[in-house]
Amino acid sequence: MAKHDPGLDHIFTALGDPTRRAILARLAQGPASVTDLAAPFDMALPSFMGHLKRLEAAGLVASHKDGRVRTCALQPQALGPAADWIAEQRAIWEARLDRLDAFVLSLAKEQKE
Amino acid sequence: MAKHDPGLDHIFTALGDPTRRAILARLAQGPASVTDLAAPFDMALPSFMGHLKRLEAAGLVASHKDGRVRTCALQPQALGPAADWIAEQRAIWEARLDRLDAFVLSLAKEQKE
DNA sequence: GAGTTACTTAGGCACATGGCTAAGCATGAC
DNA sequence: GTCATGCTTAGCCATGTGCCTAAGTAACTC
Numbered sequence: 001m002a003k004h005d006p007g008l009d010h011i012f013t014a015l016g017d018p019t020r021r022a023i024l025a026r027l028a029q030g031p032a033s034v035t036d037l038a039a040p041f042d043m044a045l046p047s048f049m050g051h052l053k054r055l056e057a058a059g060l061v062a063s064h065k066d067g068r069v070r071t072c073a074l075q076p077q078a079l080g081p082a083a084d085w086i087a088e089q090r091a092i093w094e095a096r097l098d099r100l101d102a103f104v105l106s107l108a109k110e111q112k113e
Numbered sequence: 114m115a116k117h118d119p120g121l122d123h124i125f126t127a128l129g130d131p132t133r134r135a136i137l138a139r140l141a142q143g144p145a146s147v148t149d150l151a152a153p154f155d156m157a158l159p160s161f162m163g164h165l166k167r168l169e170a171a172g173l174v175a176s177h178k179d180g181r182v183r184t185c186a187l188q189p190q191a192l193g194p195a196a197d198w199i200a201e202q203r204a205i206w207e208a209r210l211d212r213l214d215a216f217v218l219s220l221a222k223e224q225k226e
Numbered sequence: 227g228a229g230t231t232a233c234t235t236a237g238g239c240a241c242a243t244g245g246c247t248a249a250g251c252a253t254g255a256c
Numbered sequence: 257g258t259c260a261t262g263c264t265t266a267g268c269c270a271t272g273t274g275c276c277t278a279a280g281t282a283a284c285t286c
Contacts, residue, residue, distance in 0.1 A: 009129055016126030017244085018118075021198070028205040035262065045263070047245050054243095068253040068262045076206045083199045085134070086192050092141040093189045130274085148232065158233070160275050181232045181283040
């Protein structure tokens with residue numbers, strides 16, 4: 001069993017909100033200002049900023065302020081541990097299925113002899 | 114921008130808790146009873162059951178009761194949409210990087226001529 | 227049948243979350 | 257310098273979350 005990784009907590013939790021996923025999807029296409037990011041959402045700006053803060057805390061987004069404009073950018077490498085974790089569970093599961101297949105095949109082989 | 118998928122909310126949110134991730138990792142190795150699953154955690158059983166309920170609601174786990182024993186099993190296909198979503202954002206990002214590379218190369222080529 | 231085991235239900239609590247409004251600060255445009 | 261723009265801070269609220277204890281139901285063992 002893998003050790004507890006608080007980074008994974010933050011990442012998956014961040015991905016569990018539709019607004020935040022939409023933000024990430026937009027940023028995958030390129031950096032954007034807070035105003036541009038917030039435009040499609042009928043939400044008060046402080047609330048929207050809260051979402052951005054969550055994404056930054058998770059390491060999924062980085063932002064810098066140039067004058068009065070804050071520009072946000074996706075940190076795609078931060079998605080790696082999440083993808084890896086999922087892939088790992090599926091690999092373990094697949095390996096288990098393969099072992100099951102082999103077992104069934106060996107049974108069938110024995111019965112043939 | 115992809116449409117809102119409440120299933121993804123539940124899946125990612127479920128993955129955002131270390132206890133629930135540990136449960137899934139254990140179930141990737143094979144089905145297990147509630148008692149076996151709960152053993153490694155210093156937690157009251159009703160609280161633990163709450164985690165299982167969350168995983169079932171997300172479609173990540175299925176359980177059935179045989180007599181007084183409830184056995185839980187991983188539903189690995191439910192991890193597919195989450196993995197796909199992450200892969201999709203990374204693909205968009207990679208494609209963007211490729212376009213950037215091509216642009217820089219074309220600039221360098223023009224400067225050479 | 228009595229006692230044990232494996233859940234299940236119910237209620238409570240402290241804290242977190244996802245929103246809101248109001249007000250403020252800093253930068254930019256004219 | 258004035259006004260507009262783009263955030264930022266502060267406080268609030270209803271609901272949700274992750275735990276707890278207590279009590280209950282059903283199945284199992286002897």
